Amino acid sequence: MDKEKLTYIEETGLVFEQLGMTRMAGRVFGFLAVSDKEEASFDDIREGLNASKGSISGTAKQLKNAGLIEPVSLPGDRKTYYRISKMEVGNILRARLTLFKTFSDNLEKGLILREKNDEIAGWLREVSAFYSWVGDKISDVISTWETEKKNIIKEKNPHEKIRHT
Amino acid sequence: MDKEKLTYIEETGLVFEQLGMTRMAGRVFGFLAVSDKEEASFDDIREGLNASKGSISGTAKQLKNAGLIEPVSLPGDRKTYYRISKMEVGNILRARLTLFKTFSDNLEKGLILREKNDEIAGWLREVSAFYSWVGDKISDVISTWETEKKNIIKEKNPHEKIRHT
DNA sequence: TCATTAGTTCATTTTAGATTGAACTTAATG
DNA sequence: CATTAAGTTCAATCTAAAATGAACTAATGA
Numbered sequence: 360m361d362k363e364k365l366t367y368i369e370e371t372g373l374v375f376e377q378l379g380m381t382r383m384a385g386r387v388f389g390f391l392a393v394s395d396k397e398e399a400s401f402d403d404i405r406e407g408l409n410a411s412k413g414s415i416s417g418t419a420k421q422l423k424n425a426g427l428i429e430p431v432s433l434p435g436d437r438k439t440y441y442r443i444s445k446m447e448v449g450n451i452l453r454a455r456l457t458l459f460k461t462f463s464d465n466l467e468k469g470l471i472l473r474e475k476n477d478e479i480a481g482w483l484r485e486v487s488a489f490y491s492w493v494g495d496k497i498s499d500v501i502s503t504w505e506t507e508k509k510n511i512i513k514e515k516n517p518h519e520k521i522r523h524t
Numbered sequence: 525m526d527k528e529k530l531t532y533i534e535e536t537g538l539v540f541e542q543l544g545m546t547r548m549a550g551r552v553f554g555f556l557a558v559s560d561k562e563e564a565s566f567d568d569i570r571e572g573l574n575a576s577k578g579s580i581s582g583t584a585k586q587l588k589n590a591g592l593i594e595p596v597s598l599p600g601d602r603k604t605y606y607r608i609s610k611m612e613v614g615n616i617l618r619a620r621l622t623l624f625k626t627f628s629d630n631l632e633k634g635l636i637l638r639e640k641n642d643e644i645a646g647w648l649r650e651v652s653a654f655y656s657w658v659g660d661k662i663s664d665v666i667s668t669w670e671t672e673k674k675n676i677i678k679e680k681n682p683h684e685k686i687r688h689t
Numbered sequence: 690t691c692a693t694t695a696g697t698t699c700a701t702t703t704t705a706g707a708t709t710g711a712a713c714t715t716a717a718t719g
Numbered sequence: 720c721a722t723t724a725a726g727t728t729c730a731a732t733c734t735a736a737a738a739t740g741a742a743c744t745a746a747t748g749a
Contacts, residue, residue: 479610
């Protein structure tokens with residue numbers, strides 16, 4: 360695999376770290392994204408990333424649970440292959456929205472314990488309301504994407520040439 | 525400080541950890557949220573949380589940079605006090621939206637390096653478009669909150685009693 | 690000016706989490 | 720039924736980030 364791709368894979372590792380996943384998860388995803396094969400075997404990945412079997416095993420499970428990759432098995436071949444999953448993209452983000460609710464609930468609990476009903480309490484109430492509200496709104500936005508995505512993508516690139524492959 | 529509050533403070537630490545900040549940042553925020561004083565001194569916090577000066581110093585800086593708390597100084601008192609900041613809540617979330625752009629850009633870069641223009645490539649293009657689009661939409665949602673929050677809160681609790689303090 | 694107090698800095702220690710690697714399980718094949 | 724190959728599991732190791740605590744700086748005021 361060429362140097363540019365390897366650099367990209369490492370960058371993807373750092374991006375995934377920012378997103379709260381492990382660096383290795385980003386590497387595996389990045390590897391599959393730029394791999395010249397449709398899907399890569401467990402061992403292709405392990406070799407390509409110079410990692411241990413244990414690490415690949417755990418990371419593959421992590422990415423599978425997150426819905427980002429999926430295993431593929433082929434008849435007459437005992438190996439497991441992996442490829443990037445075509446799972447609905449909105450669901451990946453939706454799963455993260457629980458954090459908004461968690462934060463909002465945490466603030467509510469704090470407000471009950473707080474003795475003073477002062478300016479700060481008012482502000483905390485507002486922050487809690489915001490996160491609760493914005494979580495719902497983002498969920499709506501995701502739904503809009505799901506029903507309208509074809510039109511949205513068209514609007515974004517109205518003059519895009521049709522690709523002949 | 526009573527046991528319930530201490531439990532709450534620890535919980536808040538865990539919530540903040542989920543949000544990508546440190547546990548101690550959550551503790552400090554939680555402490556200020558349930559403190560019976562309007563603002564707490566550096567040393568109130570340090571004692572309340574049984575932490576070192578160094579830790580409080582670093583954490584206070586972190587929370588100040590994030591816009592979650594603000595220092596207060598009083599005339600004739602050399603101590604620094606902290607209280608929860610009334611910064612616009614939308615900005616805290618907006619700061620996180622750069623991640624969406626980062627992820628979208630990362631995917632675009634991967635698409636350039638990818639040799640096959642297959643189904644997976646199409647999907648990656650869609651994921652990238654989604655994160656770019658949804659980031660903008662969330663920004664719009666935040667703007668809506670900022671201009672409409674009074675109405676939004678009213679709609680949520682239409683029969684709320686007016687509080688006489 | 691000197692003593693005291695408040696907070697910062699940073700080298701060291703601690704802790705949590707990621708990675709390894711060897712032993713193990715499972716399943717296919719001769 | 721033994722052999723081999725593919726993955727998984729988990730205890731040990733490694734790494735990076737967080738917390739400590741002692742030395743330091745800055746600022747007040749006796």
